[in-house]
Amino acid sequence: MRSATAFCSRLTSAGLATLLLMMPGISQADSEQSLPAMLEITEWQVPWPDSRPRDPYMSPDGSVWFVGQITSYLAKLDPDSGDMIKFDLGEAGPHTVIVDNNGTPWYAGNRDQHIGKVNPETGEITRFDMPDGVNDPHTMDWTSDGNIWFTVQRSGNSGFIGKLSTRTGDTKLIKVPGNQYRPYGLVVDSQDRPWIAFMGTNAIGTVDPESMELRIIQTPDADSRIRRIGVTSDDRVWWVDAAVGFLGVYDPSDDSMKQWLTPGGEASGLYAMTVDHLDRIWYVETGHMPNRFIGFDSHSEQFIAVDEVPSGGAAVRHMVFDTNINAIWFGTDTHTIGRAKVPDHQ
Secondary structure, three states, X not given: OXXXXXXOOEEEEOOOOEEXXXXXXXXXXXXXHHOOOOOEEEEEEOOOOOXXXXXXXXOOOOOEEEEEOOOOEEEEEOOOOOOEEEEEOOXXXXXXXXXXXXXXXXXXXXXXXXXXXXXXXXXXXXXXXXXXXXXXXXXXXXXXXXXXXXXXXXXXXXXXXXXXXXXXXXXXXXXXXXXXXXXXXXEEOOOOOEEEEXXXXXXXXXXXXXXOOEEEXXXXXXXXXXXXXXXXXXXXXXXXEOOOOEEEEEEOXXXXXXXXXXXXXXXXXXXXXXXXXXXXXXXXXXXXXOOEEXXXXXXXXXXXXXXXXXXXXXXXXXXXXXXXXXXXXXXXXOOEEEEEEXXXXX
């Protein structure tokens, strides 16, 4: 069923020594107290309560799609008017939505063993069912030719990495070896390689698109648990550590790694992250209330900003960068969809 709601309630804002672990060497960045607020944040209240709105993704027409994970819907926001419309997704339990170049949303049916494609006008769903034993598609991203890499977190002993052909519906799956790796966040780099964050151990990974061979790369701290991952324009791979509070980077060109303790410290509960048009890293400390955006310049390797989420946030789970308007889109557990405009200068 389709419903439409005009809703335009907005919340707006104007706007520790940092430990750098290198191999070897230690240096310090700016203290938390000296970091300015840099973002212009707007939030739209979602009118469907207790639904966990999350993972917004921009459409070519400027609208923004998002999912309600708990009450199982797909919705569209018009940022100009604040209007929202909603499509029911049955028992899908959607975890992520991404939108193709034609404006068609695709969602991960996390509780119902499928990836779904939704007609944006009618809400009609085309299902791409997973094989038996592959139960919970999780996070997705596009390849340059319009196919989808995705993670499957809890199926089997250790999860799967998958690739869906959006043209044929064929799915290729790679079983993650070992126990409880839990592939979680995923992004695709400039060479169409997926990079995966493993939430069950201290590792990231990638898949060769030609051979479909999985490579697992350990990160420095054995207690690390990585939720989200990002890639800068030089194809360096960045991650945020949910367990011990580090921002990390891996350089595939020389296999080197660095880590920085987040301004909020080890218990900051790092979650959503993205990379902007100037290769600045933005992520959210969900262990602080209100939740805080942290900005990091990947060129100078310095923390540059701290911005509080006006609604409090409670948890910001995933976010993407919109190059058309130079803004971050995010959802919160305080039932808002948010937009954080970044400055156009370093």
